Amino acid sequence: MLRALDIRDILIIDHLELNFQPGLNVLTGETGAGKSILLDSLGFVLGWRGRAELVRQGAAQGEVLAEFDLAEGHPAHAILEEAGLPGGETLILRRVNTAEGRKTAWVNDRRCSGEVLRALSETLVELHGQHDDRGLLNPRGHMALLDQYANVQGLLASVRAAWAGAAKARKTVEATRAALDAVRAEEEFLRHAVGELDKLDPQPGEDEALDTRRRQMQAAERIRGDITRAFGLLSDGAETAMGEALRWLEGVAGQESGTGLEEPLAALSRAMIELGDAQDGVERVLGHLEFNPGDLEDCEERLFAIRGLARKHDVQADDLAGYADTLRGKLAALDAGDQDLADQEAALKAAEAAYAQAAEQLSAARRESAVALDQAVMAELAPLKMERAVFETRISSCAPGPEGSDAVAFTVATNPGAPAGALNKIASGGELSRFLLALKVCLRGEDASKTLIFDEIDRGVGGATADAVGRRLRSLASSGQVLVVTHSPQVAALGGHHWQVRKQVVDGMTLSQVVPLADTERVDELARMVSGDTITEEARAAARALLAG
Numbered sequence: 001m002l003r004a005l006d007i008r009d010i011l012i013i014d015h016l017e018l019n020f021q022p023g024l025n026v027l028t029g030e031t032g033a034g035k036s037i038l039l040d041s042l043g044f045v046l047g048w049r050g051r052a053e054l055v056r057q058g059a060a061q062g063e064v065l066a067e068f069d070l071a072e073g074h075p076a077h078a079i080l081e082e083a084g085l086p087g088g089e090t091l092i093l094r095r096v097n098t099a100e101g102r103k104t105a106w107v108n109d110r111r112c113s114g115e116v117l118r119a120l121s122e123t124l125v126e127l128h129g130q131h132d133d134r135g136l137l138n139p140r141g142h143m144a145l146l147d148q149y150a151n152v153q154g155l156l157a158s159v160r161a162a163w164a165g166a167a168k169a170r171k172t173v174e175a176t177r178a179a180l181d182a183v184r185a186e187e188e189f190l191r192h193a194v195g196e197l198d199k200l201d202p203q204p205g206e207d208e209a210l211d212t213r214r215r216q217m218q219a220a221e222r223i224r225g226d227i228t229r230a231f232g233l234l235s236d237g238a239e240t241a242m243g244e245a246l247r248w249l250e251g252v253a254g255q256e257s258g259t260g261l262e263e264p265l266a267a268l269s270r271a272m273i274e275l276g277d278a279q280d281g282v283e284r285v286l287g288h289l290e291f292n293p294g295d296l297e298d299c300e301e302r303l304f305a306i307r308g309l310a311r312k313h314d315v316q317a318d319d320l321a322g323y324a325d326t327l328r329g330k331l332a333a334l335d336a337g338d339q340d341l342a343d344q345e346a347a348l349k350a351a352e353a354a355y356a357q358a359a360e361q362l363s364a365a366r367r368e369s370a371v372a373l374d375q376a377v378m379a380e381l382a383p384l385k386m387e388r389a390v391f392e393t394r395i396s397s398c399a400p401g402p403e404g405s406d407a408v409a410f411t412v413a414t415n416p417g418a419p420a421g422a423l424n425k426i427a428s429g430g431e432l433s434r435f436l437l438a439l440k441v442c443l444r445g446e447d448a449s450k451t452l453i454f455d456e457i458d459r460g461v462g463g464a465t466a467d468a469v470g471r472r473l474r475s476l477a478s479s480g481q482v483l484v485v486t487h488s489p490q491v492a493a494l495g496g497h498h499w500q501v502r503k504q505v506v507d508g509m510t511l512s513q514v515v516p517l518a519d520t521e522r523v524d525e526l527a528r529m530v531s532g533d534t535i536t537e538e539a540r541a542a543a544r545a546l547l548a549g
Contacts, residue, residue: 001481002125002451003090004067007041009059011051012512018499024477026484026492027514028525029501034512035485038501039127039455042066045095046125047105047117054097061098067091068124074449075123080107083116091124093117127453128436137423137436143366143408145443146393150369155362156403162355163402169348176344180337183330190331193313197324202306207317210303217296224286231282234275242272359404366406367395373442380438383468385461386431389414391438410439433457434469441472448480458488466490489529493546498522523547 007016012034029035040051045064055062068091070076080087086108095105095117105117147156183190246268253261310317370393377391390413398407413420414431423435437457444452458469470491476482477496486492498517503510517525526543527535 001069002042002066002483003069004065005038005042006063006065006067007038008063009056010041010044010054010062010064011037011056012503012510013037013041014056014511016512016514018514020481020483021497022477022481023496024474024482024484024494025497025499026486026495027499027501028486028492028529030503031487033501033503034514035501036455037512038514039453039485042125042453043127044097045093045105045117046121047095047114048121053101055099059099061096063094063096065092065094068093068451071449076120079116079119079123083107083112083119085110085112085116091120093120124450125453126450127455128440128457139409139422142393142410143403143406145410146366146370146373146408149373149443150365152362152365152369155358155365159355159358159362159404160402162351162358163400166348166351166355169344169351173341173344173348176337176341180334180341183334183337187331187334190327190334194324194327194331196309197320197327200302200305200309200320202309202317202320202324204318204321207303207306207310210299210306214296214299214303217299227282227286231279231286234279234282239272239275239279242268242275246272355400359400362404363395363406366404366408370395370408376442377435377438380441380472381434384434384438384472385465385468386414386434386438388416389431389435390416390420391435392420394420431460433459434461434465437469437472441476444476444479451481451483452476453483453485455485456487457484458486458491462488462490467494470494487529489526489543489546492529493526493543493549498525500525519547 001022002020004020005016005018007013007018009015018038027035027038040054041064043049044054045066068076070087070089070091076091077087080091088108090108092108093105094109095103097103103114105112105114107116107120147153246265249261249265249268253265306317306320310320313320313323315323373393374391381387381389381391392411392413394409394411396407396409397405399405410423411420412423412431412435423432433456437454440452454473458466461469466488467490470488471494473482473484473491474494474496484491484495492498499514500517500521501512501514503512505511523540523543524535526546527539530542531539
C-alpha cells in the first residue's frame with residue numbers, strides 16, 4: 001500500500017507531502033490544477049518513462065519520495081533480496097532528477113538502478129486509464145491475466161517443466177547429431193590413422209630409447225677397430241711380456257736371497273691382476289659393440305617412422321599412444337552413436353508428447369475460464385450502461401513455448417453486429433474506461449498487494465453510470481487501496497478519503513497544492529463539481545445527497 005508521497009521541486013510543485021490511506025482515495029480539482037503532475041511524480045519515483053523535464057524552473061534538482069507498506073509475502077521482498085537491498089515492512093523509494101537531467105535512485109537509502117525500480121513498481125502499483133499501455137490494454141499481458149483469473153498456476157508450472165524437459169532433450173539430440181556429423185566427416189581419416197598407429201604400435205619412451213641405441217651403434221662402428229687392436233695388445237703382447245718377466249724374476253729370487261726383488265715381484269703380480277681386469281673390461285665393451293649391421297638400419301627405420309607419424313599428427317612422439325586411444329574413442333563413439341541418437345530421439349519424442357499433453361490441459365482450462373470471464377465482464381457491463389456491448393476473450397494457437405501454445409487477447413464489440421477488435425482500437429474514451437473497470441473488477445480476485453490507480457477512468461459518463469463506476473471502484477478498494485483521479489461528483493462522493501488539487505500564485509509563481517478535505521470542505525468541492533464555479537445551495541444539497549449515499 002502507498003503510505004506517503006513527498007514531492008519537492010517538480011514542475012509546479014515546490015513541496016508537497018501526501019499521506020494516503022487504505023480504501024478508496026479520490027483526488028479532484030479543476031482541469032490544469034496539477035492532478036496529472038502527481039501521477040508523473042509517482043511514475044518518476046517508480047522508474048517509469050515520463051516527461052523529460054521535471055525539475056521546477058529555478059530549482060537545482062527535483063526529488064520524489066514514496067513510502068510503501070509491505071505485507072509479509074509481498075512479491076517486492078523477493079526483488080529486494082535478489083538485488084541485495086535491505087527489506088522490511090516499510091519500503092522507501094527516493095529518486096532525484098538534477099536540472100542537467102541526471103537521475104539517481106535509492107531504495108531504503110541504498111543506491112539502485114532504474115531497472116530495479118521498475119521491477120519493484122510492477123509489484124507495487126497498477127495504473128489504469130484511457131491511455132493505459134502498462135496494464136489491461138497491453139495484449140502481451142492478457143494471457144497472464146486470464147491465467148490469474150483461471151487459477152491455473154499448477155498447470156502452468158507443469159507446462160513450464162515439460163517445456164524445459166523437452167528443450168533439454170532437444171539440445172541433447174542436437175549436440176549428439178552435431179558430434180556424429182563431425183566424426184562422420186573425418187571417419188575415413190580416423191580409420192586410416194588408427195590402422196597406421198596400430199600397425200606401428202609406438203610406445204611411450206620408445207623414441208628416446210631408439211635414439212640412444214642408434215647413437216650407440218653409430219659410435220660403435222667408429223671405435224670398434226681401435227678397441228680391438230688395443231685388446232689384442234693387452235691379450236698377446238702385454239700379457240706375454242709381463243708373464244715372461246715375472247718368471248725370470250721369480251727364478252732369480254728363488255736362487256739368490258737378498259736380491260731386493262720382493263717389492264718388484266709384488267708390484268708385477270698386482271699388475272698382472274689389473275691387466276686381467278683390464279682385459280675383461282675391454283672384452284665386455286667389445287661384446288656390447290657387437291651388432292648386426294642390419295640392426296642399425298632397422299633401428300633408424302623405426303625411429304624415423306615414429307617421428308614422421310608424430311609430425312604428421314602434430315603431437316609429441318611419446319604422445320602417439322595416447323593420441324591413438326583418443327582416435328579409437330572417436331571411432332567407438334561413432335559406432336555406438338547411432339544407437340545413442342536413436343535412444344535420445346525417442347526420449348525427445350516422449351518429452352514433446354508430455355509437453356503437448358500438459359499444454360492441451362492448460363489450453364482447455366483457459367478456454368473454460370475464458371467463457372466464465374466473458375460472462376462475468378458482461379454482467380459488470382450492464383450496470384455501466386453497456387449492456388449492448390460484447391466482451392470476448394479470444395484464444396488462438398501460436399508457436400509452442402514455456403507458457404503453452406495459446407495466444408490470448410481481450411476483444412470488444414460495442415454494438416451488436418459490429419466487428420470485434422482490440423480494446424483500445426474499438427472503444428471510445430468513455431466506453432474504454434468502463435470496459436477496463438469491468439475487467440479489473442472481475443480480475444482483481446483476492447490479490448490486494450498492489451495499489452490501483454485510475455486516471456479519469458470515469459470520463460464521459462455521468463448520472464447512474466458514474467455512480468455504478470464509483471461503486472465498483474469502492475468495491476475494488478474494500479480489500480486494498482485504490483487511488484482515483486476523477487471529475488465525477490458521483491465517484492468522488494464514494495471515496496473514503498478525499499484530496500483537492502488546486503493552483504495558487506505565490507510571489508508571481510504558479511504552484512500546485514493538494515489538501516485533504518474535511519466533511520464541510522468536501523461538500524463544497526462536490527458542489528463545485530456538480531454546478532461549476534458558482535456554488536449554489538441546490539448544488540450543496542445535491543452534494544450532501546451524494547455523500548449520504
